[in-house]
Amino acid sequence: MPELPEVETVVSILNKNARNKKIVSIDVVYPKLIKTEISLEDFKKRVSNKIINEVNRIGKYIIFDIGVDVLISHLRMEGKWYYINNLELINQKHIELIFYLDNDYMLVYHDTRKFGTINLEEKQFYKFKEPIKKLGPEPFVKEVNGLYFSNAMSKSNKYIKTVLLDQTKISGIGNIYADEILFDSKIHPENKANNLSIDNYICIYNSSKKILKRAIELGGSTISTYKAGHGISGKFQNELKVHLRKGENCFNCSNKIFKIKVNGRGTYYCEYCQIKY
Ligand SMILES: [Zn+2]
CATH class of the missing domain: 1.10.8.50 (Helicase, Ruva Protein; domain 3)
Structure with missing residues (x-):
């Protein structure tokens, strides 16, 4: 299971590869992945043609800043993000979602156990809503001792x-x-x-x-x-x-x-x- 240091590594790789790329289209293979109560159509509408400005981490949640909204990804047991230009590089059976980027690469969410989650929330409010609001601070922050x-x-x-x-x-x-x-x-x-x-x-x-x-x-x-x-x-x-x-x-x-x-x-x-x- 990925822990905080592994998630930090994933975030830095995502930032290196996917930052400033535009999501041109989306394929949701496993809709149950998306935990926000929203239609698939609305999800696609809010995410399509958005630029990934930055990828951050809060606890073990990966936060994709796509402008007005953020995508919040938790990998749980076996979730993985792949940045690839050919699906044959990975086991396609466990692909749950594909973001097609404007440079002919794909950002693929892959999960053999299907426990991972994605939420879509407004950037302005997501820190005050589930699943982020209940998280305690990390050991590194100033007020923690x-x-x-x-x-x-x-x-x-x-x-x-x-x-x-x-x-x-x-x-x-x-x-x-x-x-x-x-x-x-x-x-x-x-x-x-x-x-x-x-x-x-x-x-x-x-x-x-x-x-x-x-x-x-x-x-x-x-x-x-x-x-x-x-x-x-x-x-x-x-x-x-x-x-x-x-x-x-x-x-x-x-x-x-x-x-x-x-x-x-x-x-x-x-x-x-x-x-x-
Ligand atoms: Zn000992």
Whole structure:
């Protein structure tokens, strides 16, 4: 599943390739992809002949600025955007939408699991509407610090791993990075969030910033088949300290890494390095 650093990579590739290109026509192969309540005809009308001014990211949402409106894309499990000039380069069975651009290239949305979504909203209002309005801030923004983490999370009696994944509190932390952040901050994933101290939250905040920044620098973690574009793959998977390392030796203490389920999510941790309070 693409996480924030992977989405950041996708956004920079889309900006490089599709920015300032005009969408001349649209083929919606899988209409259920579009979550805004709008007819297909209206969708096409509002998107056709618009220039992609810029592509941005809010949390794990990709925002295409097309003038009056924005297209909001979430890749969920397996969604991918391809910038190609020949459909035969990809598996056509899972194509859900094609934007034909004015340079004979296509921007193709492809999704083997069909969980991805696209919304079309007015640029003026989209930040105050679903799905963007409920997102918490990212760890990098100015007003966020250890105290902010503590205020946002420490009232919950859920496990800290679960609370870190709650995008309404802090956005951008997915399953891989939650494991890495808790390993880095030496905190057991099954601590109750309301059992952790302000010092614990300062550690979690510092680790969140450090790990996400490093992952973005390296283009994310390419796990399974995720591919941001042709020839692009993330390198952060080479730096994962616990995630997917079940039974391997901890880099700190040489004991074996454990795998458990926390609220249904596969969770990797070191029993010795990560403290349960
Ligand atoms: Zn260890």
